[in-house]
Amino acid sequence: MTNLSDHQLLDLYPKLSSDFFAVSADILAPKLLGKILVKLEAAGVLAGQITEVEAYTGFNDPADHGYRGRSQRNQSLFLEAGHLYVHRIHRYHCLDIVSDTEGFPGSVLIRSMEPFVGIETMQTRRGKSDLAALLTGPGKICQAFAIDTTFDGASICQSNSQIFLLDTPDIPDSKITRSPRIGISVAKDKLLRYYLSNSRFLSR
DNA sequence: AGCTAGATCTACT
DNA sequence: GTAGATCTAGCTA
Numbered sequence: 328m329t330n331l332s333d334h335q336l337l338d339l340y341p342k343l344s345s346d347f348f349a350v351s352a353d354i355l356a357p358k359l360l361g362k363i364l365v366k367l368e369a370a371g372v373l374a375g376q377i378t379e380v381e382a383y384t385g386f387n388d389p390a391d392h393g394y395r396g397r398s399q400r401n402q403s404l405f406l407e408a409g410h411l412y413v414h415r416i417h418r419y420h421c422l423d424i425v426s427d428t429e430g431f432p433g434s435v436l437i438r439s440m441e442p443f444v445g446i447e448t449m450q451t452r453r454g455k456s457d458l459a460a461l462l463t464g465p466g467k468i469c470q471a472f473a474i475d476t477t478f479d480g481a482s483i484c485q486s487n488s489q490i491f492l493l494d495t496p497d498i499p500d501s502k503i504t505r506s507p508r509i510g511i512s513v514a515k516d517k518l519l520r521y522y523l524s525n526s527r528f529l530s531r
Numbered sequence: 532a533g534c535t536a537g538a539t540c541t542a543c544t
Numbered sequence: 545g546t547a548g549a550t551c552t553a554g555c556t557a
Binding site: 381383390391392414415416417418419420421423436438464465466467470508509510511512 | 536537538539540
């Protein structure tokens with residue numbers, strides 16, 4: 328896969344459309360594993376395969392940023408499915424895919440990926456060369472892909488979207504592990520983190 | 532207007 | 545395993 332050209336990759340799989348994302352976050356999360364995140368930049372293409380995600384289930388979930396209702400920071404969580412929610416945490420940014428329906432703040436946090444295309448750019452931005460250190464954490468992904476709050480509220484389902492997902496075959500449940508989410512202070516017991524069991528591209 | 536906590540990461544020991 | 549960097553939304557007053 329590492330020798331695949333940008334052109335081949337983009338022709339190989341169709342872009343995921345908004346109906347794919349319009350389900351509850353806990354359903355969407357495992358379906359995002361194995362999908363390929365693509366960002367088109369003037370200098371070239373960046374792409375990676377999603378290996379680890381977390382679901383945030385809206386008004387049902389005290390750990391969800393939209394749990395207490397709409398605010399300036401979280402308003403894109405209330406958009407219809409297939410938009411991005413990007414927020415800052417400490418020095419870094421985190422990237423969520425908005426799920427569910429308009430007005431319900433469910434989303435899936437992209438926690439880790441395996442780098443596929445644009446690896447040199449990612450290495451430069453991250454200041455690291457080890458592939459396993461490039462995209463194994465939500466802040467690392469946003470740094471490598473140069474995703475900041477200017478992408479908050481952007482659609483990933485338009486024909487002119489700069490960021491979108493490619494529809495690769497689903498991963499069977501037998502290759503997916505569930506665990507508690509990482510780094511949160513409430514609702515720690517919920518098993519809403521999902522990852523590819525045998526991947527070496529995972530956080531922690 | 533000031534204070535605090537946070538869906539993180541790195542560099543130490 | 546833990547301290548410190550770093551910054552902003554959201555809260556209290």
